[in-house]
């Protein structure tokens with residue numbers, strides 16, 4: 001008999017206690033798995049991306065390589081998007 005009067009926290013005891021709780025609350029668990037959940041942080045995440053974009057635009061001028069014009073062709077796929085091109089980030093004074 002362990003000194004604390006019979007409570008042993010082995011992997012098995014903790015695992016089965018957890019399993020017992022899950023099965024006792026089976027209907028609650030089932031509902032939680034069924035419902036569509038949303039991300040509470042998504043708007044914060046999007047805002048953070050906007051801040052990064054704004055900070056880059058405020059600090060840099062984005063130009064084509066020296067002496068070259070930007071390539072204005074596009075590629076037609078699911079969308080019509082600009083071809084990849086080299087860019088120069090010039091620090092704004």
Ligand code: HEM
Pocket residue numbers: 036037038039040041042044045046
């Ligand atoms: C653009 C950025 C983010 C995207 C695309 C995103 C996406 C997701 C997705 C797909 C889920 C799972 C939703 C589901 O269970 O069906 C989720 C859950 C979650 N996200 Fe985000 N996430 C973003 C940013 C964040 C941030 C910044 C935080 C915290 C500050 C956060 C906190 C959470 C939490 C706590 C959950 C669990 C919600 C729940 O279980 O009900 N997320 N997120």
